[in-house]
Amino acid sequence: MVQHMRFFSQSGPRHIAAFAFLTLAPLFAHLLCSAAGFNPAHDGAVLAAARRLLEGQAPHRDFICLHPALSPLLHAPILLLGGEHVLLLARLFAWFQLAAIAWAWAALTDRLLKGFFNLPGLVALAVLGMAFSAASFPAMAWHALNGLFLAALGLALCLGGRPALKIGGYILCGCAVLCKPSFAVFAPVVLLTTDDWRRAKYWLASALPGIAYLLFLASSGALPEAAAQMFPWPVVRASLRASRFRLGIYIAAGYFGMRLIYGAPVFAPARRLPWLNPGLGWAIIFAAPLVPNFIALFGGARYDYTLTLFWALAGAGLYFGMEADGRRLVFGRMAGWAIALAWAAAVTPFRVSPAVCGGILLASLTVMGLAIVNSTAVRALVLAILAGAAMLGFDHGRRLTAAREIPAGSPAYPMDEVYPGARGIYAGANTHAFAADLQAAVALAGQWPRPYAIIPDCPGYWAASGQANPLPFDGLREIEYYNPALADGAIEAMAALRPNVTILVQTADASRLGSTNDIPMPGRRRSRAARAIRGGRSGFSKIGETLFFELYE
Template sequence: MWIKTKLTDRNVLVSVAFLVIAPTVAHLLFSWRGFAPVDDGFTLAYSRRILEGQVPHHDFIIIRPFLSPLIHTPFVLFGGEYTYWLSRFFVWFQFACVSWAWVSIVNRAFDNPFNSTTKIVVALISFAASVHYFVLTAWHTVDGMFLASIGTWMLLTRRHTTSRVVGYLLIAAAYLCKQSFLFVAPLSVLLLGDWREKKYWLTIALPAAVYCAYLVATGSLSEAVLQLASQSGIVSTGVGSYLNLGILLGILAGYGSMFLLSTSTLPLPHIEPISRYVGACLLTIVPAFFIAVGLYRGTLGTVSFGVVGMVLGIVLYRVSSRVTRVEGKVPIALIALLLAWSTSLSVGYNWPTLLLGPLFTILIAFAYSMSESLDPRFIRSTLAIAGVAIVLSFGVSRPYYIYREQPSSGLTESLDGVLPGGRFIYTNPNTYDFLVDLDNAADEVSARNRTYVIIPDVPGYWVQARQTNPLPLDWPQPVELSNQYLVDRVTKELEAKRGETTILVQKVQAFDLADGFVPLDDDQYEVVKYVRANFSKTDETEFFELYE
């Protein structure tokens, strides 16, 4: 009992150390770098609306369930001028939790092949691979992945019924962050063998029931249906994007590696040792090399499909060969694949890269599960090589590949006093000039006792702006306004505010500011076209036209 308690205390200490140190170091090194006046602050702007008492779907348009903005409300409420900087720390923490959760999940499913040191190394690799150069902002996909990972961790490491109920509840809550996670909870119940228990089916249905009850109580059910059903690209993003060479090569590599590692499949004894080492290299060194190169070259999306294929190939081998002693590992691999697929259902980021770290963790665990037939020094060496390569590549790529930004050397301008809530954040001179011009224009409009509207981008300006956004949407762009009904709702609100509102219309593309000033293509933005056709231009600045 004393030994067990001591080991538990040590595991808790190691866990806390990783979850504090890893995100803190990453935050201090990288969180100040860059601001993209498109995605940045999009979720936080919704959080502000909720804090102001606005009813989701009824008072404003949101094409996803609103749990994600709800999660981030504390940073808007208490963040003040440091909102973005503090919010970014939480995003780092979420990625650290996902990485550590999956290391713990895999370690339990594979009969504890990792000691404390190995767990830290694997978690660092997973952390670097998953966060890679992804935009560092509060985001619904990250929130869903975070909740589902914590829930899966509870299911695998806690055996009490209460813990399992909480675990399934967290996994189910992920679909209230984004609809793409809808299949994760029911398939997890099936894969983990709990399908006979009615209480778990009721548990995963509970978040949906509560959400629907809220919609009915607030009179927003019909609006919610129209908004939540406005996107319909699951075939192209969820099927078509996976029909590629990377997946096929990954399946062959994963299947082949397990074939080589399984000693019973080779009848020639003198070949067995060599084949096992080749198989172990295929599982560890080869994907680590491609991940490191993908990080360095900014092509990790393509690599992630290959790693998905490898895990799928391993599953296919285990199922086809009916190896009973690893049957418990297959459900975990399938849940990881399902979660990776769910995160990839996106118009703007259609890759399973956010789950790349946990998927690579599974590859490492399969290699470790065969370690009794391999030299332990070889296994440790391959892990060390993989860790050094991936973490170093992350350290090089993260300051260079910054979402919609110049490399770090070009981030010379502080957003303190320019972007509300942007203290400690630095950007490039182009984006800085654009935001200064916007801030000055907003101040001039406010000085005339008029409210202002900003279209079509810069949703992050509203997070801590002095004025509330009078429109029912902070980012009126095609993905968020994918049908005419939603477009009409925005334009009707503009008409209702005519005479008291000044509309600030961008003259340049916010997506391209880091590279230069590209004229705005208003054909992409229905709301911009409407304003230019139905309102009168009264003034203009360097980067904005003013309509009334």
């Protein structure tokens, strides 16, 4: 049976450590990293949706919303309080979420493996988890991060002793689904790997948020639109793409590595040398998933490497599931929870990567390997070394490519005068030039007494802009990836507004502004809607242009 736990240990020093970590770690990361880097294609998209909610628009019915609307609702207070610093404040909250996820996982590991850590070891595990997850994942308001935050806190409460805490935990796990539908797998995994599956009230608690959202959709008349917007086939196809056959070697590494560490010696030399089996197992674990990830961490290009951790932990979970007894049973459950979290966070039609969950995956593998070490001091020392390496890699990687945008050593330009809500943020030359040209295009559009709209990127522009977005969507790029039928509907929506709106069409890809140190030459943006407008198929005609934008009416 899974041991009962609380998010914070009852020990006084652990209370203090938790408070210090959840306060100082986000603040340190925020001061070190938040001002650097900006990506107009992604930053602020959730905040723009939050603005629509505050204006009284119903998600799915009044505007296209590719996820349930809990993420925008969570960030509505940030939008109300942030003013011109709204993007910076959202980054601070993202750092707090990453710290809370790391501490929740370290705390539940500490309680499940009672006496496994001393206090320095617990803190080192939390630092390792946060640094590794945050090294390449851009700190911003995002659906996957919100879902992971709620699910991790929910899991910590689900393993609590009191039924009220468990019910609250399962409700939080259900709320994660309202940030990203793929988190629907998580609560059933937790229920089926604990004794809670026998209690109907816990199943009901995990389903309550989804039921409430369905009732809201039905009452607002948005149920058909929500079904079309939130459950497209490309998301399922993307998850299948993650199952690459070449990664099977990491499943084998995780399985045989843990089998060597924990299994009985088979060959005579291993029986005479008791350290040989565990040594070989650790060599496999380090050589396959851990060392490549740490090398990539210092290279600033670790985003896809966490898939190797995912599959290695899946292999380890396979071994522990087949040898389910004592501590190995606990490890099997932990592997199942971590895999479910990572898969839910990773599924996307753009790039399947569990980077934001990389710290949980790495921490889980490390703890499983360290369980054969009897000394808590030695465990703490190993974790401290790994945490120190992760912190160095975090600092180096973020400086090398902050938010995948500013190369090391390149000049940074303030965004506050060229992008609404971005005060305190600095970007590279390309991004600053793009945003400045956007302001020039907006000024040019001001010659005509009608509202303007921007396609296909820049959804975050509308979070703090002086004018509300007249279109029923903020970013067209994501819509076109998710569901071409929705993109056709977006084109029809734009055509229905003419001649009462000016459309600003990008000629440069906002998502790739940091790929070169030079000011990017305008290139035709691959967008069905943009091609339809330029080709005249939707009835629009060109009335002006700037370096990176064309204006149509």
